[in-house]
Amino acid sequence: MENETKNIDMLIKAVSNLIDLGYDIELNIVGDGCLKEDLVKLTESLRIHRVVNFLGSFSNADLKDIFIKNDVFILPSRFDGWGFVAVEAMAHGLPVIISDRCGSYSIIKDKSHGVVFESSSLDSLVSSLRLIIDDINFYSNRSSKMDKISYVRNNLAANIGSVFLLSILEKLHDSK
Numbered sequence: 001m002e003n004e005t006k007n008i009d010m011l012i013k014a015v016s017n018l019i020d021l022g023y024d025i026e027l028n029i030v031g032d033g034c035l036k037e038d039l040v041k042l043t044e045s046l047r048i049h050r051v052v053n054f055l056g057s058f059s060n061a062d063l064k065d066i067f068i069k070n071d072v073f074i075l076p077s078r079f080d081g082w083g084f085v086a087v088e089a090m091a092h093g094l095p096v097i098i099s100d101r102c103g104s105y106s107i108i109k110d111k112s113h114g115v116v117f118e119s120s121s122l123d124s125l126v127s128s129l130r131l132i133i134d135d136i137n138f139y140s141n142r143s144s145k146m147d148k149i150s151y152v153r154n155n156l157a158a159n160i161g162s163v164f165l166l167s168i169l170e171k172l173h174d175s176k
Contacts, residue, residue, distance in 0.1 A: 093145030
């Protein structure tokens with residue numbers, strides 16, 4: 001949790017909203033930083049501290065275990081140049097929820113990959129989370145996981161990924 005650009009506060013609020021709607025969920029937050037204490041206080045004030053786990057920092061090699069133990073990966077950043085960790089999550093078969101302010105949102109090509117949400121909209125994040133949670137059997141079945149893994153291998157591997165990244169950068173440049 002480097003700073004407020006990571007948008008973890010909004011993610012915590014979204015989880016609180018879902019719990020208020022009756023969802024039985026848990027949030028695991030990976031990372032550490034200067035806002036951790038404030039975020040812990042936020043979970044306490046929302047009375048969701050029992051379902052939000054601050055796991056701390058992990059090496060890239062250890063992230064595999066995190067991916068395996070979770071059902072969805074969320075990259076809620078208000079700004080993130082690329083956010084390669086979303087590609088890693090998909091490479092492990094996870095659906096991803098990515099804000100529209102992360103370069104990696106462009107990896108989501110269809111519903112089976114995940115959802116893009118508006119980084120400034122709590123409602124958009126809540127809706128995206130509900131979409132995935134309500135259809136978690138689809139996202140977690142073997143076929144769906146293999147689809148995501150194959151998509152990453154066939155489209156985002158290092159040699160292919162560089163061409164893909166260049167096409168994204170061109171699109172971003174052209175849209176300005």
